[in-house]
Amino acid sequence: MRRHGLSKSKLTSYAQCPKRLWLQVHRPDVAQYDDGAEARFAAGHAIGDEACRQCSARHDGRGVMVEAEPTLATALATTAALLAAGHDAPIYEATFEHDGVLVRCDVLEPDGAGGWHMAEVKSSTRAKDYHRADLATQLWVARANGLPVSYAAVRHVDTSFVLEREGELDGLFADADLTHDLADELAAVPELVAGARATLAAAEPAAVPGDQCHAPFACEFDAYCRAALPPGPEWPVEVLPNGAGKKWRAAGIADVFAVEAGQLKGNARRVHAATVSGAPDHDAAGARAAMADWAFPRTWLDFETIAHVIPRWIGTRPYEQVPFQFTAIVEDGRGGDTLHEYLSLDGTDPRRACAEALCRLPREGAVIAYNASFERGVIDKLAAAFPDLAPVLESLSARLVDLLPVTRNHWYHRDQRGSWSIKAVLPTIAPHMDYAMLEVKHGGEAQEAWAEAAADGCTPDRRAALDAALRAYCGQDVEAMRVVARALVKTLNNEGA
Known part of the structure; x- marks a missing residue:
C-alpha cells in the first residue's frame, strides 16, 4: 500500500x-x-x-x-x-x-x-x-x-x-x-x-459541512461537499441574523418556517415574519424619523482603499486601509446634485491628494455613509497624517451619519437572506441596479484593479479602462445608498393594502 x-x-x-x-x-x-x-x-x-x-x-x-x-x-x-x-x-x-x-x-x-x-x-x-x-x-x-x-x-x-x-x-x-x-x-x-x-x-471520509469549512481557512472543497448533500429548505434557519439560527439547527430544526415566532426576539423575529409572510418588513415612519435631522447639503460618501501587509508609503502601518478613491454626491435639498470624485492609480501615495479633495466637500450638512465607522476611520487617519487639514477633516468626520442601522431597523426583505449589506439590500429595492453588469463588482475586485493599474506593466489603455471601471463601481455604491434611503422613507404601493 x-x-x-x-x-x-x-x-x-x-x-x-x-x-x-x-x-x-x-x-x-x-x-x-x-x-x-x-x-x-x-x-x-x-x-x-x-x-x-x-x-x-x-x-x-x-x-x-x-x-x-x-x-x-x-x-x-x-x-x-x-x-x-x-x-x-x-x-x-x-x-x-x-x-x-x-x-x-x-x-x-x-x-x-x-x-x-x-x-x-x-x-x-x-x-x-x-x-x-x-x-x-x-x-x-x-x-x-x-x-x-x-x-x-x-x-x-x-x-x-x-x-x-x-x-x-x-x-x-x-x-x-x-x-x-x-x-x-x-x-x-x-x-x-x-x-x-x-x-x-482509507476511502473518502464522510463529513457534514459546518463551521470547520471556514476556520482556520476557507476550504477549497466547500462547494464540492455541499453539492453532495440532499437539498435543504429554501429558507434555512441560518437566515436568522446574529447567529440565531445555530440554536435551532442544533435542536434539529432546519427550516425557518418550522421555528416558533414566539421564541424569537428583535431582528430575528422581524426576519422570521418577513420570510414566512413574503411581505417586506418596512417602517417608513421610523426611517423618516431616524433621518429627519440629516441636514442639507447632504454628502453621500464612499471610499475604496488598499491595504499592504508591507507598508508602501511613509507614515503607514501594515494592513492600514489607505484611500485611493472616493465618490461623493452632494444634494443641495432643492433637487440639485453635485458629483465629487477622487481616484489615484499611479502607485504613488494617494493620501494627501485624497485629503485635499475631501476638504473641497461642503463644510456643513450631514455626511452619509453605509457602515460609517469605516469611513470615519479613514478620515480620522488622514486628519492625523495631515495636521494642516485636520480641522476640515475632523468636521467631516464629526458630521458622519450611518445609513446601515437605519436600514437594519426599518427594512427587511426575505431575499436579503439575513444580511443588511448594501449589496444584499439593493436588489430588494432596485433590482435593475445589478453589480453583475460592472467590471468591478466588489471591494476585493476594486483592490485588484488598483494593483493592476498601479503596476509598472499596465498599458495606458488598460489603466484608462480600469479608471472607468472603478468610477462606475464606486459611483454605484453611492447611488445605491441614495436609492435605498429614498425607498426607506417612502410608503410602498403595496403596503397597508
Missing part, C-alpha cells in the same frame, strides 16, 4: 477536516479557490522574503536559501550537507524529514552557542492556534533529526510598526516566543500524523 508523504500544511488540513486532507491528495481537481487566494499567497511570499532579507542583514548577508530543485530530495540533501559542514549562518527553508513527515523551516538562525533559533514566518498580526501546531510539527521533525533548537517562535507582522524611511523595514516583525509553551502540541503530533496517514489510506 502506498504511503503518502505528509507536511505541516497537510497536517493543518487534517486538523481542520480529515476530508479536506483526503481531497487535497486524492481529488485536487475538485478544488475551487476564492478570488483573493492569489493575493494572499503573494502577500505571504513577500513577507517570507522580507523576513529572510532582514535575517541575512543581521548576519552580513551570509544566509543560504535551500532550493527544492529538482525535487525535495535535493532540499533534504542540501540541508544535511550544510549542517554536517558546520554552517554557522542562517538557513532558509531548511528541510527535514521524520517518519514520513517533511517540513521546511522558514528561518533557522544560529544562536551563537551551537544551537539554532527557529522562526515560522506568518503574514498575520499575531500567533494563532494553528500556527502553534505548525511550529510544533517543525520542532518534532527537526529535533528527531538531532537539530538542537534553543528558541522557537512564530514571527508575525507587528501592526505598531510605522514606515519612517523608504526601504527601512526593521521592526516590521515581532516574535511570539513559544519555546517552552508547546508541550501539548508536541505531544499531539504523533497521534495527528497517525490519524492523517490512516485517513489517506
Whole structure:
C-alpha cells in the first residue's frame, strides 16, 4: 500500500477536516479557490522574503536559501550537507524529514552557542492556534533529526510598526516566543500524523459541512461537499441574523418556517415574519424619523482603499486601509446634485491628494455613509497624517451619519437572506441596479484593479479602462445608498393594502 508523504500544511488540513486532507491528495481537481487566494499567497511570499532579507542583514548577508530543485530530495540533501559542514549562518527553508513527515523551516538562525533559533514566518498580526501546531510539527521533525533548537517562535507582522524611511523595514516583525509553551502540541503530533496517514489510506471520509469549512481557512472543497448533500429548505434557519439560527439547527430544526415566532426576539423575529409572510418588513415612519435631522447639503460618501501587509508609503502601518478613491454626491435639498470624485492609480501615495479633495466637500450638512465607522476611520487617519487639514477633516468626520442601522431597523426583505449589506439590500429595492453588469463588482475586485493599474506593466489603455471601471463601481455604491434611503422613507404601493 502506498504511503503518502505528509507536511505541516497537510497536517493543518487534517486538523481542520480529515476530508479536506483526503481531497487535497486524492481529488485536487475538485478544488475551487476564492478570488483573493492569489493575493494572499503573494502577500505571504513577500513577507517570507522580507523576513529572510532582514535575517541575512543581521548576519552580513551570509544566509543560504535551500532550493527544492529538482525535487525535495535535493532540499533534504542540501540541508544535511550544510549542517554536517558546520554552517554557522542562517538557513532558509531548511528541510527535514521524520517518519514520513517533511517540513521546511522558514528561518533557522544560529544562536551563537551551537544551537539554532527557529522562526515560522506568518503574514498575520499575531500567533494563532494553528500556527502553534505548525511550529510544533517543525520542532518534532527537526529535533528527531538531532537539530538542537534553543528558541522557537512564530514571527508575525507587528501592526505598531510605522514606515519612517523608504526601504527601512526593521521592526516590521515581532516574535511570539513559544519555546517552552508547546508541550501539548508536541505531544499531539504523533497521534495527528497517525490519524492523517490512516485517513489517506482509507476511502473518502464522510463529513457534514459546518463551521470547520471556514476556520482556520476557507476550504477549497466547500462547494464540492455541499453539492453532495440532499437539498435543504429554501429558507434555512441560518437566515436568522446574529447567529440565531445555530440554536435551532442544533435542536434539529432546519427550516425557518418550522421555528416558533414566539421564541424569537428583535431582528430575528422581524426576519422570521418577513420570510414566512413574503411581505417586506418596512417602517417608513421610523426611517423618516431616524433621518429627519440629516441636514442639507447632504454628502453621500464612499471610499475604496488598499491595504499592504508591507507598508508602501511613509507614515503607514501594515494592513492600514489607505484611500485611493472616493465618490461623493452632494444634494443641495432643492433637487440639485453635485458629483465629487477622487481616484489615484499611479502607485504613488494617494493620501494627501485624497485629503485635499475631501476638504473641497461642503463644510456643513450631514455626511452619509453605509457602515460609517469605516469611513470615519479613514478620515480620522488622514486628519492625523495631515495636521494642516485636520480641522476640515475632523468636521467631516464629526458630521458622519450611518445609513446601515437605519436600514437594519426599518427594512427587511426575505431575499436579503439575513444580511443588511448594501449589496444584499439593493436588489430588494432596485433590482435593475445589478453589480453583475460592472467590471468591478466588489471591494476585493476594486483592490485588484488598483494593483493592476498601479503596476509598472499596465498599458495606458488598460489603466484608462480600469479608471472607468472603478468610477462606475464606486459611483454605484453611492447611488445605491441614495436609492435605498429614498425607498426607506417612502410608503410602498403595496403596503397597508
